[in-house]
Amino acid sequence: MSIDLALALSSAKPAGKRPYFMDPPVERVLNILMATVQELAVTRERLDTVERLLEMKGVIARSAIETFEPTADQAAERGLWMQEYLNRVLRTVQQEAEALQATDDLASEEVAAEVSQA
Amino acid sequence: MDGSQALKNAGLAQSYTGPPDYRVVGRHGVFPETSHDENARFNFLAHMNRHLSTRVMPAVTTAWERRAGPAFEAHEGRPPKDRHEVRKALLQDPYYQAWSALRRATMEQRQQAGRWIALRQAETLAAKVEALTMSGDQLELDPALPIPRYVSAVDHHCMPGSYHTEVFPGDVSGAANYDCGIFATTGGALGRFSDGGGHAVVGWIQKQMPDFRPHHILDIGANLGQNVLPIAQAFPEAEVIALDVGAPMLRYGAARARSLKVDNVRFVQGDGSNLSRWPDSHFDWVQTTMTLHELSLASMKAIFREIYRVLAPGGIMLHVEQPQYRSDMPLFEQAMRDWDAFYNNEPFWSTMHELDIDGFMIEAGFDSANLIHGGVTAVVDRDVFPDTADDESEDFGRKAAWHVIGASK
Numbered sequence: 040m041s042i043d044l045a046l047a048l049s050s051a052k053p054a055g056k057r058p059y060f061m062d063p064p065v066e067r068v069l070n071i072l073m074a075t076v077q078e079l080a081v082t083r084e085r086l087d088t089v090e091r092l093l094e095m096k097g098v099i100a101r102s103a104i105e106t107f108e109p110t111a112d113q114a115a116e117r118g119l120w121m122q123e124y125l126n127r128v129l130r131t132v133q134q135e136a137e138a139l140q141a142t143d144d145l146a147s148e149e150v151a152a153e154v155s156q157a
Numbered sequence: 158m159d160g161s162q163a164l165k166n167a168g169l170a171q172s173y174t175g176p177p178d179y180r181v182v183g184r185h186g187v188f189p190e191t192s193h194d195e196n197a198r199f200n201f202l203a204h205m206n207r208h209l210s211t212r213v214m215p216a217v218t219t220a221w222e223r224r225a226g227p228a229f230e231a232h233e234g235r236p237p238k239d240r241h242e243v244r245k246a247l248l249q250d251p252y253y254q255a256w257s258a259l260r261r262a263t264m265e266q267r268q269q270a271g272r273w274i275a276l277r278q279a280e281t282l283a284a285k286v287e288a289l290t291m292s293g294d295q296l297e298l299d300p301a302l303p304i305p306r307y308v309s310a311v312d313h314h315c316m317p318g319s320y321h322t323e324v325f326p327g328d329v330s331g332a333a334n335y336d337c338g339i340f341a342t343t344g345g346a347l348g349r350f351s352d353g354g355g356h357a358v359v360g361w362i363q364k365q366m367p368d369f370r371p372h373h374i375l376d377i378g379a380n381l382g383q384n385v386l387p388i389a390q391a392f393p394e395a396e397v398i399a400l401d402v403g404a405p406m407l408r409y410g411a412a413r414a415r416s417l418k419v420d421n422v423r424f425v426q427g428d429g430s431n432l433s434r435w436p437d438s439h440f441d442w443v444q445t446t447m448t449l450h451e452l453s454l455a456s457m458k459a460i461f462r463e464i465y466r467v468l469a470p471g472g473i474m475l476h477v478e479q480p481q482y483r484s485d486m487p488l489f490e491q492a493m494r495d496w497d498a499f500y501n502n503e504p505f506w507s508t509m510h511e512l513d514i515d516g517f518m519i520e521a522g523f524d525s526a527n528l529i530h531g532g533v534t535a536v537v538d539r540d541v542f543p544d545t546a547d548d549e550s551e552d553f554g555r556k557a558a559w560h561v562i563g564a565s566k
Binding site: 041044048050051052054057058059060073074080084085088 | 248265279316324502
């Protein structure tokens with residue numbers, strides 16, 4: 040099946056050692072980030088297509104999107120979504136802060152030794 | 158409605174100088190189908206390449222002049238003596254690192270995007286190619302042909318599998334990936350069918366040699382034939398041979414040519430360093446387009462010798478390439494042009510561009526009085542595409558502005 044080929048091989052490494060220009064872990068994150076940036080652009084173009092098709096078919100006017108003002112309830116719903124979103128994206132920063140504030144954090148490996156004592 | 162909105166939109170399109178939307182790409186009978194999001198992915202990549210070359214790269218010069226260059230001189234007590242010292246000093250600079258990492262990432266993303274498109278329909282594409290090439294004699298493969306080390310050692314421009322491997326018998330996904338992605342890599346600068354190089358060569362020949370009527374033309378390293386088709390179309394009476402070592406490229410190329418109704422090109426699997434199947438003085442014109450830099454020194458010399466042998470008296474040999482590194486080209490520019498050699502798997506690029514090509518042509522038998530030097534830019538449909546001739550920016554080694562070097566016999 041071609042789709043299996045695509046899943047297995049589309050991201051294949053070319054023959055030849057890869058150069059790294061930064062610390063490899065940093066460049067790894069950059070590479071993942073740029074792929075994500077690309078997919079955001081893809082989604083933005085798709086949304087633009089949807090808006091233009093809806094306008095062509097008389098469903099919405101794109102200018103109405105620009106001037107849209109949410110009601111108080113809608114604004115609250117959006118505000119909550121934004122808070123949830125930031126919590127999710129910045130999970131690692133919250134956990135770093137909690138770790139700073141913790142006083143008796145143990146590593147599981149330490150507890151493993153403790154709970155394994157006869 | 159007063160029309161101001163329409164005027165505004167017309168003005169936007171007229172003043173826009175960026176890459177064209179991917180959807181204007183030329184589609185032939187074996188061109189892979191692309192979905193909305195696959196088109197959008199290529200749009201992103203075309204813009205990313207342009208952003209890197211016009212917005213990010215210029216400050217690499219500043220980083221060299223103000224930081225990496227002075228640091229080298231402070232450390233070594235002398236200026237760098239060659240482009241390799243410049244490049245190695247640049248590798249220490251954070252801005253060069255960032256530009257390089259982004260450029261490499263974009264190259265890999267382009268391969269991934271194209272491979273996804275080609276592989277997800279690989280069986281359909283293979284069947285279409287088979288249907289278009291099963292009759293006629295436009296395709297001649299040689300499964301016993303050894304793949305040269307300069308092709309197999311590393312995958313050129315980070316294209317997994319390079320020109321010669323197939324995932325299953327009859328697979329052409331590598332060629333389809335190359336074909337559909339080059340438009341994004343070049344931002345459309347090579348035109349709808351990525352054949353701006355071929356059209357440029359035809360234009361150059363017609364201007365320089367208006368009475369030239371070649372009967373036998375050979376294109377070495379023809380790839381999928383994108384640059385030889387304009388030549389075949391300009392000289393419909395000629396018998397044209399598109400020679401390459403990669404069977405998948407040739408199968409795809411033959412099917413592509415047939416669907417574009419160009420029937421005077423035969424796609425032959427072979428190595429340009431051994432043209433023994435053709436007698437002396439057989440060809441009126443031997444062409445390579447962006448091929449020399451993907452060879453090796455030994456093969457290039459052998460290819461020049463074979464070209465001299467198979468050329469008829471009065472025949473011409475032409476090579477289209479990026480400009481050579483002459484002694485008056487600043488070492489920084491040479492180092493920047495070397496980027497693709499070392500970080501985009503073009504291993505002969507660096508050496509090839511410092512060689513005395515004239516000397517090798519003379520060594521192969523050509524008379525020093527008959528050497529040819531010229532310059533061309535990609536010839537494209539200017540209504541749709543950016544014209545490289547109007548572009549004053551520089552994309553060290555990537556710009557569609559080339560040198561023509563060659564000789565007549």
